[in-house]
Amino acid sequence: MNNFSYKNTTKIHFGKGEISKIKEEIPANARVLITYGGGSIKKNGIFDQVIDALTGITFFEFGGIEPNPHFETLVKAVEFARKEKITYILAVGGGSVIDGSKFIAAGTLYRNELWEIIETNGAHIKEAIPLGCVLTLAATGSEMNKGASITRAETKDKLFFGSTHVFPKFSVLDPTTTYSLPARQVGNGVVDTFVHVVEQYMTYPVNAKVQDRFAEGLLMTLLEEGKKALITPEDYDVRANLMWAATMALNGTLATGVPTDWASHMIGLELTGLYGLDHAQTLAVLLPAVWLYKKEQKKEKLLQYADRVLNIKQGDDEEKILAVIAHTSQFFTDMGVPTRLQDYGLDETIIQPIIEKLEQHKFVKLGEYKDITPDDVRSILKLAL
Ligand code: NZQ
Numbered sequence: 147m148n149n150f151s152y153k154n155t156t157k158i159h160f161g162k163g164e165i166s167k168i169k170e171e172i173p174a175n176a177r178v179l180i181t182y183g184g185g186s187i188k189k190n191g192i193f194d195q196v197i198d199a200l201t202g203i204t205f206f207e208f209g210g211i212e213p214n215p216h217f218e219t220l221v222k223a224v225e226f227a228r229k230e231k232i233t234y235i236l237a238v239g240g241g242s243v244i245d246g247s248k249f250i251a252a253g254t255l256y257r258n259e260l261w262e263i264i265e266t267n268g269a270h271i272k273e274a275i276p277l278g279c280v281l282t283l284a285a286t287g288s289e290m291n292k293g294a295s296i297t298r299a300e301t302k303d304k305l306f307f308g309s310t311h312v313f314p315k316f317s318v319l320d321p322t323t324t325y326s327l328p329a330r331q332v333g334n335g336v337v338d339t340f341v342h343v344v345e346q347y348m349t350y351p352v353n354a355k356v357q358d359r360f361a362e363g364l365l366m367t368l369l370e371e372g373k374k375a376l377i378t379p380e381d382y383d384v385r386a387n388l389m390w391a392a393t394m395a396l397n398g399t400l401a402t403g404v405p406t407d408w409a410s411h412m413i414g415l416e417l418t419g420l421y422g423l424d425h426a427q428t429l430a431v432l433l434p435a436v437w438l439y440k441k442e443q444k445k446e447k448l449l450q451y452a453d454r455v456l457n458i459k460q461g462d463d464e465e466k467i468l469a470v471i472a473h474t475s476q477f478f479t480d481m482g483v484p485t486r487l488q489d490y491g492l493d494e495t496i497i498q499p500i501i502e503k504l505e506q507h508k509f510v511k512l513g514e515y516k517d518i519t520p521d522d523v524r525s526i527l528k529l530a531l
Pocket residue numbers: 182183184185186187190211212213214215239240241242243245282283284285286287288291293294295323324325326327328331334335338396411425
């Protein structure tokens with residue numbers, strides 16, 4: 147196991163009815179900015195629960211944060227927060243709203259040009275307005291981590307920043323809030339969670355037994371429960387297990403002491419930025435191609451996953467690895483997230499623009515060995531066509 151330092155400062159309130167706990171977390175004299183997306187929270191009753199919990203506290207609203215939140219929109223929110231002297235931000239939504247709210251939280255107190263936050267990966271953030279979250283979509287883990295992905299719509303740059311200052315102070319995880327999700331977002335959430343786990347697992351062994359078995363437990367949970375959420379959307383236990391799995395998959399725990407990959411995520415950001423695919427759609431396309439391309443380097447862990455998670459016992463090593471990739475791709479397809487570029491109407495003409503964006507962003511040494519170059523990405527994308 148590698149050395150590591152680990153700290154996570156987000157408090158979690160988990161379960162049905164826990165939205166009412168907001169009032170215990172936000173000071174009575176706060177000036178709260180409720181941030182949200184395209185309005186789903188106003189149709190499914192979540193907004194009303196939040197307002198109830200804020201009784202007696204001054205609040206303002208900023209809606210319209212889009213999926214893959216736009217820098218241009220968030221700049222307007224920062225201006226609003228400065229004007230109204232906001233002292234607490236309450237993000238109500240999925241990863242996009244929470245990520246966008248992290249930017250607003252840091253941006254409102256930022257002294258330099260706002261894009262610098264993204265350009266410097268958040269390195270110069272010295273403070274942020276406290277942020278609380280009500281999660282409505284189990285997927286990204288943003289509710290319990292310090293990262294955020296932001297898109298500059300004007301230039302199609304989808305990038306990210308991180309800072310310990312934007313760890314949510316608290317997050318409410320009420321599984322019933324996810325009942326109203328469209329099937330596409332249920333599938334996306336399970337696939338994103340799955341890929342977060344394997345980005346931190348499917349590398350090479352370092353004898354990190356706790357992390358490995360923790361990751362395998364999360365993968366088994368997703369494989370068992372994922373499809374049930376599509377079939378019986380209002381099954382509380384299914385939603386609860388998926389929600390906690392998503393949070394645990396990317397709150398820093400799995401990455402402790404182990405090598406991590408993240409190649410599928412890095413290439414996937416460019417695919418979303420340039421062609422607008424949902425985040426999870428990019429991962430469903432890229433992950434099987436990365437595994438196929440890197441199957442020799444990932445051999446030991448692919449076989450461990452075959453044995454312990456998928457129970458694949460037949461065949462030689464090569465056959466088992468190909469079965470692992472086929473099985474995982476089928477799982478994504480079953481979740482309603484297709485795994486080939488052509489399923490999204492894309493062909494080989496996308497390859498060169500993606501390579502150019504990766505080079506522009508200096509994402510030129512990817513994967514756990516930092517050996518995936520733009521030429522390798524070209525080969526990976528060909529495997530994904
Ligand atoms: O905008 P509203 O109206 O709320 O609708 C949203 C949106 O259209 C809808 N939705 C959310 N909760 C709902 C609901 N509809 C009905 N009922 C509910 N309870 O779902 C749609 C998608 O929402 P979005 O927040 O975009 O999805 P997700 O949570 O998958 O977030 C994706 C974003 O997170 C970033 C992605 O890059 C992408 O920008 N990620 C953030 C990470 C992080 N901070 O650690 C890591 C991830 O790898 C990822 O990069």
